[in-house]
Amino acid sequence: xxxxxxxxxxxxxxxxVFLGGGxxxxxxxxxxxxxxxxxxxxxxxxxxSFNEYDLxxxxxxxxxxxxxxILHGDGVITGTGTMGGKPVCIFxxxxxxxxxxxxxMHARKITKIMDHSLKMRMPLIGINDSGGARxxxxxxxxxxxxxxxxxxxxxxxxxxxISVILGxxxxxxxxxxxxxxxxxxxxxxxxxxITGPEVxxxxxxxxxxxxxxxGARVHAEMTGNAHFFAESEAECFDQIKxxxxxxxxxxxxxxxxxxxxxxxKKFNISRVVPADKKMPYDVRDVIRSITDASDxxxxxxxxxxxxxxxxxxxxGKTVGFVANQPKVLAGVLDVDSSDKCARFIRYCDxxxxxxxxxxxxxxxxxxxDQEHAGVIRHGAKVLYAYSEATVPKITVILRKAYGGGxxxxxxxxxxxxxxxxxxxxxxAVMGPEGAANIIFRKEIAAAEDPDKMRKQxxxxxxxxxxxxxxAAAKGFIDSVIEPKETRKVLIHALGVSVNKSIGSPQKKHxxxxx
Amino acid sequence: MSKSTENSKxxxxxxxxxxxxxxDFVVEFRKYKTELTEKYRNRTKWKPxxxxxxxxxxxxxxxxxxxxxxxKVEPGTELMVLEAMKMKNTVFAEVSGLVTKVxxxxxxxxxxxxxxxxxxxx
Numbered sequence: 001x002x003x004x005x006x007x008x009x010x011x012x013x014x015x016x017v018f019l020g021g022g023x024x025x026x027x028x029x030x031x032x033x034x035x036x037x038x039x040x041x042x043x044x045x046x047x048x049s050f051n052e053y054d055l056x057x058x059x060x061x062x063x064x065x066x067x068x069x070i071l072h073g074d075g076v077i078t079g080t081g082t083m084g085g086k087p088v089c090i091f092x093x094x095x096x097x098x099x100x101x102x103x104x105m106h107a108r109k110i111t112k113i114m115d116h117s118l119k120m121r122m123p124l125i126g127i128n129d130s131g132g133a134r135x136x137x138x139x140x141x142x143x144x145x146x147x148x149x150x151x152x153x154x155x156x157x158x159x160x161x162i163s164v165i166l167g168x169x170x171x172x173x174x175x176x177x178x179x180x181x182x183x184x185x186x187x188x189x190x191x192x193x194i195t196g197p198e199v200x201x202x203x204x205x206x207x208x209x210x211x212x213x214x215g216a217r218v219h220a221e222m223t224g225n226a227h228f229f230a231e232s233e234a235e236c237f238d239q240i241k242x243x244x245x246x247x248x249x250x251x252x253x254x255x256x257x258x259x260x261x262x263x264x265k266k267f268n269i270s271r272v273v274p275a276d277k278k279m280p281y282d283v284r285d286v287i288r289s290i291t292d293a294s295d296x297x298x299x300x301x302x303x304x305x306x307x308x309x310x311x312x313x314x315x316g317k318t319v320g321f322v323a324n325q326p327k328v329l330a331g332v333l334d335v336d337s338s339d340k341c342a343r344f345i346r347y348c349d350x351x352x353x354x355x356x357x358x359x360x361x362x363x364x365x366x367x368x369d370q371e372h373a374g375v376i377r378h379g380a381k382v383l384y385a386y387s388e389a390t391v392p393k394i395t396v397i398l399r400k401a402y403g404g405g406x407x408x409x410x411x412x413x414x415x416x417x418x419x420x421x422x423x424x425x426x427x428a429v430m431g432p433e434g435a436a437n438i439i440f441r442k443e444i445a446a447a448e449d450p451d452k453m454r455k456q457x458x459x460x461x462x463x464x465x466x467x468x469x470x471a472a473a474k475g476f477i478d479s480v481i482e483p484k485e486t487r488k489v490l491i492h493a494l495g496v497s498v499n500k501s502i503g504s505p506q507k508k509h510x511x512x513x514x
Numbered sequence: 515m516s517k518s519t520e521n522s523k524x525x526x527x528x529x530x531x532x533x534x535x536x537x538d539f540v541v542e543f544r545k546y547k548t549e550l551t552e553k554y555r556n557r558t559k560w561k562p563x564x565x566x567x568x569x570x571x572x573x574x575x576x577x578x579x580x581x582x583x584x585x586k587v588e589p590g591t592e593l594m595v596l597e598a599m600k601m602k603n604t605v606f607a608e609v610s611g612l613v614t615k616v617x618x619x620x621x622x623x624x625x626x627x628x629x630x631x632x633x634x635x636x
Binding site for chain 1: 536539540541542543544545546547548549550551552553554557558559560573574598599623624625
């Protein structure tokens, strides 16, 4: 039995370390509108479940007077806990200790907890709040980052990796979050960039604030680096918990099945989509009319909003949704929306989450900027991701599926398991106007009234080809269904697909158009 | 209660602004009604290169100018040194002609895409 004196000493040591960088530094953290690292962890994991490791780790810097300095926990808190009763590994950089700077022992604490999460197959949550590399430790801190990036890559597709940016995350440090599955940012708190405003101003003469350069909104709306945007840390933690309810703990687990609930009657699937194919609607209303309890957790809501991705449940089981969004840019595919959905498809495939694709797109975004930005190689990612995915893949064509867009959006030809279409759907090589202009060019040009002739030919084309039956006749569409049958049909299709098993040719790995 | 507060309560971060209006948007000869994104609105519209102008290809500082108004240039004539990211980049003429304008002086900082020399092509 430990002597009381020794127990007391332990308690004292603990209390000292718990203070991180001390009262003053904590006050500064609070003044910045931020929680402390420890508060953050305790608010994310189940109450009383957090077990900390490496509390008494000390840094190894011996230059520049660093040997005199005590850095509690070396600026990072690591441990295991549970969320909703299920185990997670978690680390939080402590900005109050030397600005959360990453030295070699700090990095070793992180890599140790990463190794745990990988070998014990549980999600990893990393809270980033750090000024960057600890310059006094020189190349050792760079080595630390490298060790972290390597493990991020190793663990990718095995366990869910979640990055929460709750402070600065600059320079090389940003690449760990970028390698993880989901990045969470909070307004006014998160800052991510490779080169900061000061350097940009000195070298390039461009004057920009930190917020405008790499604030939460920038990454949620413009760059696509962030997947979830919150207005407060509390909202952010709720988002993390919600996400973890949808996804499996590892690639050898299934996502938790929950009690089945019918969609909310408010979302009437037969009324969402306007008959006029040129008019927009919010495809998320279609998703919510299909999912259990009309719940839908949207990923990257604010970026490339012309495509919608996210998680919902059908009959209690998690499904990944990919849907063109006619409300924004008419739902076209472009560079960003291709990147957005391709990565999501690969996420679902890695973690055995079936994919339901809702199709309504006019084609690809036309423009020199798109062509020069490489829409060819970006668009190819969608083809690659769908073709490569071996999870159950089900498609519902709601309205339009033209040309390359039709093929890309999980068509039969990319080995969709089931392709359904609503009676209003048009599957065609291109939109009626474009097709008629090409096929009947001579007739139109020779006509007395070319405009009238064009209209007539477009109408003829629509009558003949703008329907789902031409594709259905070739077996490219398995079944034409009424909108109100969609949920029932999806439940059945997902049900019969549970034991889906297909092989791919032996290879080390493919070469996707990254 | 204003629209924006209503929306922020439903959790959607998008409609902080006024409701987006619908625009005409043409894809393959068909005109759709849709909202536009900020990124789409701010995209750079393509312009063909103008061979009579030399633009800064990178933001930096001009540390040397080798030509003045009225000088003849040939492809390969040294025009200036544009220092950027600690590299001294010598910029050469790609066309033949007469220098009609020199818009900046030695020591000045330039952003990317600024017109520095203009020529009368021959």
